[in-house]
Amino acid sequence: MGQSAAIPVPAFDVDVLLDTAVASVRDVRCRGECRHRSAEECASATHLVFPYRGVYLRHVGSAQAVADANHVLSFNAGEGYRVSHPLEGGDASLSIRLDEALLRELAPPALLRDDAPPAFRHQALRIDARAQALVALLRHALHHDRVEPLEAEGLVLTLASRSLGPRTARTPGATRARQRLVDRAKLLLASDPARRWTLAGIAAQVGGSPVYLTQAFKQVEGMPLYRYQLQLRLARALDLLESDIDLSALAQDLGFSSHSHFAAAFRQAYGRTPSGFRGVAAHR
Structure with a gap:
């Protein structure tokens, strides 16, 4: 009997924590085994991604962004990107997809392109300590079923509003x-x-x-x-x-x-x- 082919182990573990008409929330954990840039990927819908463990680099064209717990990353619908992991240990992120109309209502117009579906101009924005705390509270509550959907949706909207509001750092023309x-x-x-x-x-x-x-x-x-x-x-x-x-x-x-x-x-x-x-x- 010939040896059977090894079944490839997925690079990601994904837990769906919430899925409603308002928002979906997923906990995404990556082993980070690839040091070089990955093959190009493309999100089907615009997501806000909050890294909470580890670090990786996200590449869009010639631009790159460091994905760590001090930032929120925007994964725009239909926009190609690549990921690399310069450090060992893998990473984990809370990924949030909002209803398109709600996203447009929450995001300041200056952050969005004139696209449909909505897309962000910057692939990374810095978040403050309060947003970091909301990421942790939301993740813990959903993982352990300590929050009802109505409250979870409210926390998601608060987190998005906080992360996209005036406290968010901008890059003022850095070379x-x-x-x-x-x-x-x-x-x-x-x-x-x-x-x-x-x-x-x-x-x-x-x-x-x-x-x-x-x-x-x-x-x-x-x-x-x-x-x-x-x-x-x-x-x-x-x-x-x-x-x-x-x-x-x-x-x-x-x-x-x-x-x-x-x-x-x-x-x-x-x-x-x-x-x-x-x-x-x-x-x-």
């Missing part, structure tokens, strides 16, 4: 060279969020002087490097808080000097202590 420099810095921070980097250390790794890197990063991301790294650390905490991990151990793993330092930074960002947020996520 491609500056954008690529900043992308390298973001990938470096994502490769080891717990590391206590220095500005000179980052600049030496990505190229450019500390002064130029500081200016470029602030122009592109609207915040300094240390704040960007802090939001990555706290987003990782949001992902892990549902587990039974000890909070002091989590603080150490994320690079905080102490549990109190971690708790204070978390509360300032999300309005609750880590233990308080864990309680809300568990009982929502």
